[in-house]
Amino acid sequence: MPASPLAPSVAARLKRTPDGLVPAIAQQYDTGEVLMLGWMDDEALHRTLTTGRCTYWSRSRGEYWVKGDTSGHTQQVKSVALDCDGDTVLVKVDQTGAACHTGARTCFDEDPLPLGLTGSGAPAE
Structure with missing residues:
Protein backbone atom coordinates (compact mmCIF):
# COMPACT_ATOMS: atom_id res chain seq x y z
CA MET A 1 0.00 0.00 0.00
CA PRO A 2 1.45 3.40 -0.96
CA ALA A 3 2.11 6.00 1.71
CA SER A 4 -0.99 7.94 2.71
CA PRO A 5 -1.21 11.57 1.58
CA LEU A 6 -2.95 12.34 4.89
CA ALA A 7 -1.24 13.64 7.98
CA PRO A 8 0.09 10.58 9.86
CA SER A 9 -2.07 11.40 12.89
CA VAL A 10 -5.22 11.30 10.73
CA ALA A 11 -4.22 8.26 8.66
CA ALA A 12 -3.47 6.28 11.83
CA ARG A 13 -6.99 6.87 13.17
CA LEU A 14 -8.82 5.60 10.07
CA LYS A 15 -10.34 2.13 10.16
CA ARG A 16 -10.79 1.23 6.51
CA THR A 17 -12.72 -1.55 4.80
CA PRO A 18 -10.59 -4.30 3.25
CA ASP A 19 -10.61 -2.28 -0.01
CA GLY A 20 -9.23 0.80 1.78
CA LEU A 21 -12.44 2.83 2.04
CA VAL A 22 -14.35 4.61 4.79
CA PRO A 23 -17.98 5.72 4.54
CA ALA A 24 -18.42 9.47 4.34
CA ILE A 25 -21.70 11.05 5.37
CA ALA A 26 -22.47 14.44 3.83
CA GLN A 27 -24.64 16.66 6.04
CA GLN A 28 -25.97 20.16 5.37
CA TYR A 29 -23.95 22.30 7.78
CA ASP A 30 -26.67 24.72 8.88
CA THR A 31 -29.77 22.51 9.05
CA THR A 50 -7.20 20.45 0.90
CA THR A 51 -9.58 21.68 -1.81
CA GLY A 52 -12.73 22.39 0.19
CA ARG A 53 -14.80 20.35 -2.32
CA CYS A 54 -16.04 16.83 -1.55
CA THR A 55 -14.12 14.17 -3.42
CA TYR A 56 -15.37 10.59 -3.29
CA TRP A 57 -14.23 7.23 -4.62
CA SER A 58 -16.81 5.75 -6.98
CA ARG A 59 -16.94 2.02 -6.35
CA SER A 60 -19.00 1.45 -9.51
CA ARG A 61 -16.76 3.49 -11.83
CA GLY A 62 -13.47 2.82 -10.04
CA GLU A 63 -12.43 6.48 -10.07
CA TYR A 64 -12.46 9.67 -8.04
CA TRP A 65 -15.28 12.15 -8.51
CA VAL A 66 -15.71 15.65 -7.19
CA LYS A 67 -19.32 16.25 -6.25
CA GLY A 68 -20.78 18.72 -8.74
CA ASP A 69 -18.12 18.63 -11.46
CA ASP A 109 -36.17 11.47 0.79
CA GLU A 110 -37.75 8.91 -1.49
CA ASP A 111 -38.16 5.67 0.47
CA PRO A 112 -39.01 6.02 4.17
CA LEU A 113 -39.50 2.65 5.83
CA PRO A 114 -42.49 1.99 8.09
CA LEU A 115 -41.80 1.66 11.80
CA GLY A 116 -43.22 -1.01 14.06
CA LEU A 117 -43.44 -3.85 11.55
CA THR A 118 -42.48 -7.40 12.50
CA GLY A 119 -40.42 -9.67 10.26
CA SER A 120 -43.71 -10.85 8.70
CA GLY A 121 -44.62 -7.31 7.65
CA ALA A 122 -47.45 -7.15 10.16
CA PRO A 123 -47.65 -4.33 12.72
CA ALA A 124 -46.01 -5.14 16.05
CA GLU A 125 -48.41 -5.56 18.96
Missing part, protein backbone atom coordinates in the same frame (compact mmCIF):
# COMPACT_ATOMS: atom_id res chain seq x y z
CA GLY A 32 -28.31 19.13 9.99
CA GLU A 33 -30.07 17.50 7.02
CA VAL A 34 -28.36 14.23 6.05
CA LEU A 35 -27.72 14.47 2.32
CA MET A 36 -25.90 11.35 1.15
CA LEU A 37 -23.35 8.67 1.85
CA GLY A 38 -20.27 8.27 -0.29
CA TRP A 39 -16.95 6.44 0.06
CA MET A 40 -13.49 7.90 0.54
CA ASP A 41 -10.02 6.46 0.57
CA ASP A 42 -7.01 8.33 1.91
CA GLU A 43 -6.54 10.27 -1.34
CA ALA A 44 -10.22 11.30 -1.56
CA LEU A 45 -10.17 12.48 2.05
CA HIS A 46 -6.92 14.35 1.44
CA ARG A 47 -8.43 16.09 -1.62
CA THR A 48 -11.57 16.95 0.35
CA LEU A 49 -9.52 18.47 3.18
CA THR A 70 -20.64 17.11 -13.88
CA SER A 71 -24.00 18.11 -12.39
CA GLY A 72 -23.17 21.53 -10.96
CA HIS A 73 -24.64 20.33 -7.63
CA THR A 74 -21.62 21.09 -5.51
CA GLN A 75 -20.70 20.44 -1.90
CA GLN A 76 -18.61 23.19 -0.34
CA VAL A 77 -16.89 21.75 2.74
CA LYS A 78 -17.49 23.55 6.03
CA SER A 79 -15.96 20.94 8.40
CA VAL A 80 -14.76 17.33 8.48
CA ALA A 81 -14.77 15.01 11.50
CA LEU A 82 -14.08 11.36 12.27
CA ASP A 83 -16.41 9.40 14.50
CA CYS A 84 -15.12 8.00 17.79
CA ASP A 85 -14.04 4.71 16.17
CA GLY A 86 -12.36 6.28 13.14
CA ASP A 87 -14.51 4.23 10.79
CA THR A 88 -16.83 6.96 9.45
CA VAL A 89 -16.20 10.49 8.16
CA LEU A 90 -18.77 13.26 8.66
CA VAL A 91 -18.46 16.08 6.15
CA LYS A 92 -20.57 19.14 6.86
CA VAL A 93 -21.19 20.93 3.59
CA ASP A 94 -23.10 23.72 1.95
CA GLN A 95 -25.01 21.81 -0.72
CA THR A 96 -25.90 23.58 -3.96
CA GLY A 97 -28.69 21.79 -5.82
CA ALA A 98 -29.54 18.12 -5.41
CA ALA A 99 -27.26 15.82 -3.44
CA CYS A 100 -28.72 12.61 -4.86
CA HIS A 101 -27.91 11.32 -8.34
CA THR A 102 -31.70 10.93 -8.86
CA GLY A 103 -32.15 14.69 -8.61
CA ALA A 104 -33.65 14.60 -5.10
CA ARG A 105 -32.42 17.01 -2.45
CA THR A 106 -31.14 14.09 -0.36
CA CYS A 107 -30.64 10.38 -0.98
CA PHE A 108 -32.99 9.66 1.93
Whole structure:
Protein backbone atom coordinates (compact mmCIF):
# COMPACT_ATOMS: atom_id res chain seq x y z
CA MET A 1 0.00 0.00 0.00
CA PRO A 2 1.45 3.40 -0.96
CA ALA A 3 2.11 6.00 1.71
CA SER A 4 -0.99 7.94 2.71
CA PRO A 5 -1.21 11.57 1.58
CA LEU A 6 -2.95 12.34 4.89
CA ALA A 7 -1.24 13.64 7.98
CA PRO A 8 0.09 10.58 9.86
CA SER A 9 -2.07 11.40 12.89
CA VAL A 10 -5.22 11.30 10.73
CA ALA A 11 -4.22 8.26 8.66
CA ALA A 12 -3.47 6.28 11.83
CA ARG A 13 -6.99 6.87 13.17
CA LEU A 14 -8.82 5.60 10.07
CA LYS A 15 -10.34 2.13 10.16
CA ARG A 16 -10.79 1.23 6.51
CA THR A 17 -12.72 -1.55 4.80
CA PRO A 18 -10.59 -4.30 3.25
CA ASP A 19 -10.61 -2.28 -0.01
CA GLY A 20 -9.23 0.80 1.78
CA LEU A 21 -12.44 2.83 2.04
CA VAL A 22 -14.35 4.61 4.79
CA PRO A 23 -17.98 5.72 4.54
CA ALA A 24 -18.42 9.47 4.34
CA ILE A 25 -21.70 11.05 5.37
CA ALA A 26 -22.47 14.44 3.83
CA GLN A 27 -24.64 16.66 6.04
CA GLN A 28 -25.97 20.16 5.37
CA TYR A 29 -23.95 22.30 7.78
CA ASP A 30 -26.67 24.72 8.88
CA THR A 31 -29.77 22.51 9.05
CA GLY A 32 -28.31 19.13 9.99
CA GLU A 33 -30.07 17.50 7.02
CA VAL A 34 -28.36 14.23 6.05
CA LEU A 35 -27.72 14.47 2.32
CA MET A 36 -25.90 11.35 1.15
CA LEU A 37 -23.35 8.67 1.85
CA GLY A 38 -20.27 8.27 -0.29
CA TRP A 39 -16.95 6.44 0.06
CA MET A 40 -13.49 7.90 0.54
CA ASP A 41 -10.02 6.46 0.57
CA ASP A 42 -7.01 8.33 1.91
CA GLU A 43 -6.54 10.27 -1.34
CA ALA A 44 -10.22 11.30 -1.56
CA LEU A 45 -10.17 12.48 2.05
CA HIS A 46 -6.92 14.35 1.44
CA ARG A 47 -8.43 16.09 -1.62
CA THR A 48 -11.57 16.95 0.35
CA LEU A 49 -9.52 18.47 3.18
CA THR A 50 -7.20 20.45 0.90
CA THR A 51 -9.58 21.68 -1.81
CA GLY A 52 -12.73 22.39 0.19
CA ARG A 53 -14.80 20.35 -2.32
CA CYS A 54 -16.04 16.83 -1.55
CA THR A 55 -14.12 14.17 -3.42
CA TYR A 56 -15.37 10.59 -3.29
CA TRP A 57 -14.23 7.23 -4.62
CA SER A 58 -16.81 5.75 -6.98
CA ARG A 59 -16.94 2.02 -6.35
CA SER A 60 -19.00 1.45 -9.51
CA ARG A 61 -16.76 3.49 -11.83
CA GLY A 62 -13.47 2.82 -10.04
CA GLU A 63 -12.43 6.48 -10.07
CA TYR A 64 -12.46 9.67 -8.04
CA TRP A 65 -15.28 12.15 -8.51
CA VAL A 66 -15.71 15.65 -7.19
CA LYS A 67 -19.32 16.25 -6.25
CA GLY A 68 -20.78 18.72 -8.74
CA ASP A 69 -18.12 18.63 -11.46
CA THR A 70 -20.64 17.11 -13.88
CA SER A 71 -24.00 18.11 -12.39
CA GLY A 72 -23.17 21.53 -10.96
CA HIS A 73 -24.64 20.33 -7.63
CA THR A 74 -21.62 21.09 -5.51
CA GLN A 75 -20.70 20.44 -1.90
CA GLN A 76 -18.61 23.19 -0.34
CA VAL A 77 -16.89 21.75 2.74
CA LYS A 78 -17.49 23.55 6.03
CA SER A 79 -15.96 20.94 8.40
CA VAL A 80 -14.76 17.33 8.48
CA ALA A 81 -14.77 15.01 11.50
CA LEU A 82 -14.08 11.36 12.27
CA ASP A 83 -16.41 9.40 14.50
CA CYS A 84 -15.12 8.00 17.79
CA ASP A 85 -14.04 4.71 16.17
CA GLY A 86 -12.36 6.28 13.14
CA ASP A 87 -14.51 4.23 10.79
CA THR A 88 -16.83 6.96 9.45
CA VAL A 89 -16.20 10.49 8.16
CA LEU A 90 -18.77 13.26 8.66
CA VAL A 91 -18.46 16.08 6.15
CA LYS A 92 -20.57 19.14 6.86
CA VAL A 93 -21.19 20.93 3.59
CA ASP A 94 -23.10 23.72 1.95
CA GLN A 95 -25.01 21.81 -0.72
CA THR A 96 -25.90 23.58 -3.96
CA GLY A 97 -28.69 21.79 -5.82
CA ALA A 98 -29.54 18.12 -5.41
CA ALA A 99 -27.26 15.82 -3.44
CA CYS A 100 -28.72 12.61 -4.86
CA HIS A 101 -27.91 11.32 -8.34
CA THR A 102 -31.70 10.93 -8.86
CA GLY A 103 -32.15 14.69 -8.61
CA ALA A 104 -33.65 14.60 -5.10
CA ARG A 105 -32.42 17.01 -2.45
CA THR A 106 -31.14 14.09 -0.36
CA CYS A 107 -30.64 10.38 -0.98
CA PHE A 108 -32.99 9.66 1.93
CA ASP A 109 -36.17 11.47 0.79
CA GLU A 110 -37.75 8.91 -1.49
CA ASP A 111 -38.16 5.67 0.47
CA PRO A 112 -39.01 6.02 4.17
CA LEU A 113 -39.50 2.65 5.83
CA PRO A 114 -42.49 1.99 8.09
CA LEU A 115 -41.80 1.66 11.80
CA GLY A 116 -43.22 -1.01 14.06
CA LEU A 117 -43.44 -3.85 11.55
CA THR A 118 -42.48 -7.40 12.50
CA GLY A 119 -40.42 -9.67 10.26
CA SER A 120 -43.71 -10.85 8.70
CA GLY A 121 -44.62 -7.31 7.65
CA ALA A 122 -47.45 -7.15 10.16
CA PRO A 123 -47.65 -4.33 12.72
CA ALA A 124 -46.01 -5.14 16.05
CA GLU A 125 -48.41 -5.56 18.96
